[in-house]
Amino acid sequence: MSAAESDSLRTQVALIGMGTVGTEVARILTEKSETMTHRAGRDIRLKRVVVRDATKPRNVELPAGTVADNIQDIIDDNEIDVVVQLIGGIEPAREIMLACLAAGKDVVTANKALICEHGDELFAKAREQGQSIAYEAAVAGGIPIIAVMGQSLTANQIVSIEAILNGTSNFILSEMLAEGRPYEKVLKEAQRLGYAEADPTMDVDGTDAAQKLVILSQLAFGTKVPIADFPREGIDKLDLLDLQYARELGYIVKLLAVAKLVTGQLELHVQPTLVRKEQPLAQVNGPYNMIALTGDELGRAWFAGAGAGGVATASAVVADLIDTVVGRTALTFRRNDLWSERPSLPVQPAEEISRRYYLRFMVDDKPHVLADIADILGRHGISIASVVQHETPETSPDEANGNCVPLVIMTHTTTEGKLRSADEELDALSSVHPPHSRMPVLD
Numbered sequence: 227m228s229a230a231e232s233d234s235l236r237t238q239v240a241l242i243g244m245g246t247v248g249t250e251v252a253r254i255l256t257e258k259s260e261t262m263t264h265r266a267g268r269d270i271r272l273k274r275v276v277v278r279d280a281t282k283p284r285n286v287e288l289p290a291g292t293v294a295d296n297i298q299d300i301i302d303d304n305e306i307d308v309v310v311q312l313i314g315g316i317e318p319a320r321e322i323m324l325a326c327l328a329a330g331k332d333v334v335t336a337n338k339a340l341i342c343e344h345g346d347e348l349f350a351k352a353r354e355q356g357q358s359i360a361y362e363a364a365v366a367g368g369i370p371i372i373a374v375m376g377q378s379l380t381a382n383q384i385v386s387i388e389a390i391l392n393g394t395s396n397f398i399l400s401e402m403l404a405e406g407r408p409y410e411k412v413l414k415e416a417q418r419l420g421y422a423e424a425d426p427t428m429d430v431d432g433t434d435a436a437q438k439l440v441i442l443s444q445l446a447f448g449t450k451v452p453i454a455d456f457p458r459e460g461i462d463k464l465d466l467l468d469l470q471y472a473r474e475l476g477y478i479v480k481l482l483a484v485a486k487l488v489t490g491q492l493e494l495h496v497q498p499t500l501v502r503k504e505q506p507l508a509q510v511n512g513p514y515n516m517i518a519l520t521g522d523e524l525g526r527a528w529f530a531g532a533g534a535g536g537v538a539t540a541s542a543v544v545a546d547l548i549d550t551v552v553g554r555t556a557l558t559f560r561r562n563d564l565w566s567e568r569p570s571l572p573v574q575p576a577e578e579i580s581r582r583y584y585l586r587f588m589v590d591d592k593p594h595v596l597a598d599i600a601d602i603l604g605r606h607g608i609s610i611a612s613v614v615q616h617e618t619p620e621t622s623p624d625e626a627n628g629n630c631v632p633l634v635i636m637t638h639t640t641t642e643g644k645l646r647s648a649d650e651e652l653d654a655l656s657s658v659h660p661p662h663s664r665m666p667v668l669d
């Protein structure tokens with residue numbers, strides 16, 4: 227076979243970033259090259275890897291001269307057809323991706339922050355250039371949820387997405403509750419195991435899950451909702467006490483990302499949520515993710531698997547690479563609703579979001595405290611479903627003033643707005659020690 231003939235059966239690939247995910251991508255491409263060639267129908271050759279520090283020791287052995295630190299080498303190399311972009315954050319990732327697209331290269335990425343914030347610009351550039359962007363690994367690690375929504379469920383209008391989308395948070399919540407391990411220690415372990423982002427603040431404050439929810443909502447509803455436009459809370463302010471009370475009440479606390487159609491509007495939020503323990507979502511532990519989708523034709527379906535970590539994420543990245551080489555990505559990329567011209571749906575105002583809530587107050591164990599709280603809730607139209615206050619040792623009326631106890635209230639269905647309006651009065655009660663905890667409930 228001539229050199230020209232063998233080149234026509236080969237796709238040359240470049241990798242930008244060889245950290246947690248990039249290392250595993252390079253390993254799969256080198257260790258399983260025959261299988262990959264068979265599945266892509268042509269040879270996939272990892273021609274170049276660009277990192278920040280080319281002198282750093284790497285865990286994958288590559289031919290001498292493959293690893294470099296000059297991105298321009300990739301952009302200027304006409305033999306490179308596909309760039310796998312695995313650096314995090316917005317800049318320089320955005321500029322690099324635009325330059326790769328402008329140079330006529332297809333791109334595969336796992337960078338959800340970038341797709342969430344600049345997807346419109348990047349997708350427009352790719353369409354203008356006749357290139358594609360594959361981003362399966364950007365949402366839910368190894369779970370092929372983008373393919374499910376972009377291809378397998380296209381007969382449906384998705385009506386709801388309820389999902390665990392951050393592996394780090396789910397790992398922390400599971401370990402805290404099951405093993406009683408302190409938050410800080412489990413977070414450090416999540417970082418060591420490669421689940422967390424370079425800056426783990428994004429994992430634990432709900433930003434990472436919100437970015438993924440924005441991408442899924444865009445795909446399901448054709449609507450881009452900025453993160454600032456919906457309620458977002460993380461697990462960083464949670465108290466173990468609330469995880470334990472929730473379990474006692476028959477619920478498991480999960481960082482739940484929700485997007486659903488409610489009378490022509492989009493309800494979106496990312497919040498620690500009490501999930502009824504019989505629900506599949508409550509049973510997902512460790513760095514795993516689950517997406518519960520409801521389609522108007524299919525009904526409900528659940529997709530679960532490893533949501534974080536180098537190996538699981540690389541599984542999705544390499545599958546995207548093969549799809550790109552085979553030509554499948556180009557076909558779906560042109561047609562899906564991601565940053566297309568479809569009219570946007572309005573976002574439901576946070577005050578109107580309607581559900582049950584868990585409330586926990588730290589109160590002085592003395593007369594009329596429960597009555598005061600019930601009175602405020604009642605006056606704001608919030609109905610109490612149940613109350614838990616555990617017995618403490620009997621004290622004299624004087625001692626009772628210093629005896630602070632948890633008081634847990636489950637409400638009937640109410641709105642975020644009613645609770646917000648009651649907050650100020652509740653926290654002003656002299657026998658209630660702010661702040662109080664509040665989490666929505668998924669029955």
Ligand code: NAP
Nearest residue numbers: 243244245246247277278279312313314336337534535539
């Ligand atoms: P990481 O371990 O921090 O690795 C980042 C890599 O990018 C490193 O190899 C670094 O080079 C390189 N890099 C950074 N800035 C660069 C620059 N300006 N020029 C060239 N190379 C640069 O990150 P990661 O965990 O693999 O994550 C990569 C992407 O995948 C992120 O967008 C992340 O959100 C996403 N993701 C991660 C996971 C996960 O579980 N980790 C899961 C899904 C998606 P050096 O090695 O020389 O420092």
Ligand code: HSE
Nearest residue numbers: 392393394422423534
């Ligand atoms: N840091 C992310 C997580 C990686 O913990 O879910 C997967 O996107």
